[in-house]
Amino acid sequence: NAGVIQTPRHKVTGKGQEATLWCEPISGHSAVFWYRQTIVQGLEFLTYFRNQAPIDDSGMPKERFSAQMPNQSHSTLKIQSTQPQDSAVYLCASREARGNTEVFFGKGTRLTVV
């Protein structure tokens, strides 16, 4: 079990460019989450998929951010027209279908917008 895999681990983009972050959840996990971590805001929930279907995107900024889960083995988080305030560590997590189980986090992608 390789755990939740996130690529790339580090990404530097210029202001206004697009950034795509990738996540491979643990095999067999049907729930996939994206979080953003900053010093000021801490760990913020962004969005959640269950069995590939979007369930809750209440934490996603309404503009420029989008997430997809085209198959059970990967999810992407896309940020269009990146801004310096998008700089953060983006974390993907997954868990089993049972609601009381813990989530397992990937090692994150550190996005820096210059």
Next chain:
Amino acid sequence: AQKVTQTQTSISVMEKTTVTMDCVYETQDSSYFLFWYKQTASGEIVFLIRQDSYKKENATVGHYSLNFQKPKSSIGLIITATQIEDSAVYFCAMREAITGNTGKLIFGLGTTLQVQP
């Protein structure tokens, strides 16, 4: 709305002592799950221990245990016989089981623990 508050920003203790980290939460649900996670210096976030709201007995895993006080909406993490490698940031988190049941975890801002030799 659900909220998790960790009032202790940082704690420093001597090795082999016991430390307690505080966490209080807010929820409208009668059923919920509480978690503690640890983030190491490398940034990796690791699950430590869980308490289900309907369970009266405090959870224990290794040298981690919980002090669950439901009437006070409090879930403290107790680490006994602390080791240098316990130095990390500790996050408390909650997931509601009923309202919306989206499964998302809401985190506190974390407590930095430094264990001194």
